[in-house]
Amino acid sequence: MLVGLWLIAGGTAAGFFGSLLGLGGGTLIVPLLTLVFDLPLLTAVGVSLVCVVVTSGASAGVFLERHVANLRLGMTLELFTATGALVGGLVAFLLPEQALEILFSGLLIYTSITMARRGRAAGDTHGGPEEETLVAEPGDDQFFDANLSGPTYRVRNIPFGAAGSVGAGVVSALLGIGGGIVKVPVMNIVMGVPLRVATATSNLMMGITASAGAIIYLSRGLIDPYVTSPTALGVFVGASIGSRVAHRIDVRILRGLFIVILLYTAFQMLLRAFT
Amino acid sequence: MTAGSHRAPPADLDRLIGRLLTIGTYASILLIAIGTVLMFASRIDPLAGGPPFEPGLIVDDIAHGRPAGFIWLGLLVLLATPIARVIVSFFGYSARGERTMAIVSVLILVVIAASIALGNAGA
Numbered sequence: 001m002l003v004g005l006w007l008i009a010g011g012t013a014a015g016f017f018g019s020l021l022g023l024g025g026g027t028l029i030v031p032l033l034t035l036v037f038d039l040p041l042l043t044a045v046g047v048s049l050v051c052v053v054v055t056s057g058a059s060a061g062v063f064l065e066r067h068v069a070n071l072r073l074g075m076t077l078e079l080f081t082a083t084g085a086l087v088g089g090l091v092a093f094l095l096p097e098q099a100l101e102i103l104f105s106g107l108l109i110y111t112s113i114t115m116a117r118r119g120r121a122a123g124d125t126h127g128g129p130e131e132e133t134l135v136a137e138p139g140d141d142q143f144f145d146a147n148l149s150g151p152t153y154r155v156r157n158i159p160f161g162a163a164g165s166v167g168a169g170v171v172s173a174l175l176g177i178g179g180g181i182v183k184v185p186v187m188n189i190v191m192g193v194p195l196r197v198a199t200a201t202s203n204l205m206m207g208i209t210a211s212a213g214a215i216i217y218l219s220r221g222l223i224d225p226y227v228t229s230p231t232a233l234g235v236f237v238g239a240s241i242g243s244r245v246a247h248r249i250d251v252r253i254l255r256g257l258f259i260v261i262l263l264y265t266a267f268q269m270l271l272r273a274f275t
Numbered sequence: 276m277t278a279g280s281h282r283a284p285p286a287d288l289d290r291l292i293g294r295l296l297t298i299g300t301y302a303s304i305l306l307i308a309i310g311t312v313l314m315f316a317s318r319i320d321p322l323a324g325g326p327p328f329e330p331g332l333i334v335d336d337i338a339h340g341r342p343a344g345f346i347w348l349g350l351l352v353l354l355a356t357p358i359a360r361v362i363v364s365f366f367g368y369s370a371r372g373e374r375t376m377a378i379v380s381v382l383i384l385v386v387i388a389a390s391i392a393l394g395n396a397g398a
Contacts, residue, residue, distance in 0.1 A: 001315045003322055008311075037322060053353055057300030064293030071289055075364060075379050082386040090393060147375065207296070207357035208383060212390045214354055218328055219394030225346040226325035229311045232353075236304050 003037075004230045010036065011234020015055065018235075019242030020251055021258055022199070026052050026177035027111055029231065030104060031265045035272070039227065041097050041104070046217035047228045048176030051235040052210035056178065056203055058236060059243065063200035070197055073148045073155060074204040077165040077187075081179060081209040084169020089216035092174050101273035104175050108266035111181060112259045153194050161191045165205075173213030178206040288367040292360050299356030306349030313342035358387055 014028035026048040033044035063069040092100065148155045155161075164186035168179035180202045187198035217223050314321070319342065326332075326343045333351075336344025365380035 001318060003320060004311070004315055007321055039322070050350060050353065053357065054300065054304070057296045057303075057353070057356055061293045061295075061297030061300065064289045064296065067289055069289075071292065071364070072376060075361070075376065075383065079379055079383050079386065082383055082390075086386055086390050086393065089390065147373075208361065208387070211354045211357045212387055215387070215390045216394035218350075218354070219391065221327050223328065223350065224321075224325045225310070225328075225343055225350065226314060226319060226321040226323075228350065229307045229314065229342075229346045230321060233304065233308055233311055 004226075007037070007227065007230035008234040008237075011051065011231040012238035012241075013234075015051075015235035015238025015240075016242040017238075017254070017258065018055070019239045020246055020249060021115065021255060022180070023111065023258075026172075026175070027108070027181075027262075029235070030176050031108070031269060033227070033231070034101075035265065035268050037227075041100050042092065042217070042222050043224055043227065045092065045100075045174075045176030046214065046222040047224065047231050049173070049210045049214040049217060050223060050228050051232050052172070052176070052178045052206050053214060054232050054236050055239045056205075056207035056210065058239065060200070060204040060207060063203060068197060069200035069204045070148070070150055070193070071204070073187075073193070074201040076148060076158075077161060077183070077201075078205040078208045080162045080165035081169035081172065081183070081205055082212040084166040084171075085173040085209045085212040086169075086216070087166075088170035088173030089213045091170070093220060095174075098273045100174065101269050105266040105269040105273070107171070107175055107177070107181075108262045108269065112262040112266070114181060115255055115259050115262070118255070150194075150197060153192060153197070156192050157190050161186055164190065169209050169212070172206075172209050173216070176213075178202070179209060180206065288364065288371075291367070292363055295360055295363060296356060299352060299359065303349045303353035303356065306345050306352060310342045310345030310349060313340060313345060317342060358384070361387075 010032045011029070014032060017023070018028055029048040029051055030041070030044045033039045033047060034041055039047075060069060064071065148158070164182060168182035168186070171177065171182060172179040180199070183202040183205065184195070184198045187193040187201065188195050191198075193201070214223065325346075328347060330347075330351075333344050333347050336342075337348065338344075361380050361383045365377055365384070368374075368376040368380060
């Protein structure tokens with residue numbers, strides 16, 4: 001029972017800090033399960049994908065009811081993320097665990113660099129729009145203009161967004177993450193979607209993306225119910241608390257601390273890969 | 276030309292799907308929580324390796340109060356919730372005459388079906 005309680009505690013911490021720092025659960029859960037509980041990487045990725053569906057379902061429902069997430073845009077792009085997840089889920093079983101560990105280390109280093117940049121420019125919008133009306137450009141597609149844009153913004157560069165979404169889906173199913181670290185900048189900087197809408201829409205898309213990946217892991221017997229249940233429960237509780245207290249917490253110091261933790265975890269993951 | 280020509284957001288569909296996601300997620304978490312409590316009560320070591328996924332055993336496991344049945348059902352409800360969202364979207368967009376979005380919904384379901392088929396093929 002003690003191990004189960006530790007899994008709940010670990011999941012709660014991952015969900016709490018993930019929601020405060022905008023990391024999503026997966027980035028923290030996979031290292032937790034592999035480095036602390038010594039589980040195989042693919043088992044950890046399977047558990048993590050389930051946790052991503054939990055956090056997506058809980059938050060995306062609220063985002064949709066408040067009309068923050070763009071359902072049409074989310075569904076159009078998730079066709080590509082789900083396709084990417086299908087490919088990533090199949091490729092994950094062909095790669096040696098060592099390769100996945102090296103890839104995950106790379107993800108952690110990339111995430112810490114992204115966090116450091118975000119910290120340097122507090123309130124930064126990644127260079128993309130926050131909330132504004134954008135004008136159409138010659139050659140813009142009428143279907144997408146009419147259907148995918150919002151009342152205060154205009155979506156552009158759909159093909160690039162679709163390509164980025166395939167990449168986000170592949171990474172999601174390979175490494176057990178939501179893929180927001182790819183999708184949000186693509187939607188915000190490249191497609192002109194306001195940051196708030198991009199974050200909410202990315203959250204919505206994670207549900208289908210992670211489900212597509214998790215189904216493959218489930219079919220291949222890599223979702224362990226007894227590891228998944230306490231971890232997912234913890235993530236749900238942690239993410240719920242995190243989203244309620246986020247506005248009261250100054251995350252600047254926390255962000256600095258987590259950059260160090262992520263880099264240390266990347267180092268540990270590399271050590272695991274090469275020993 | 277401004278973005279003023281955009282189509283109005285499908286407010287009712289947004290609300291319906293939002294409600295569906297919330298209810299599905301909470302229902303799955305409730306089932307997973309029951310399974311976790313039963314797992315603790317049965318003094319099962321989570322790291323010892325859980326039972327494989329066998330859909331045919333879920334009802335029997337639940338009837339006998341076994342934790343695995345509740346957890347597997349919770350996980351199935353969880354993974355089915357986003358898929359149900361796409362199915363509801365298909366009907367919602369079809370009813371509104373938005374053919375392109377209805378086709379997008381069907382294509383997403385085809386990808387999910389491919390995940391199930393290819394996942395099982397390699398199992």
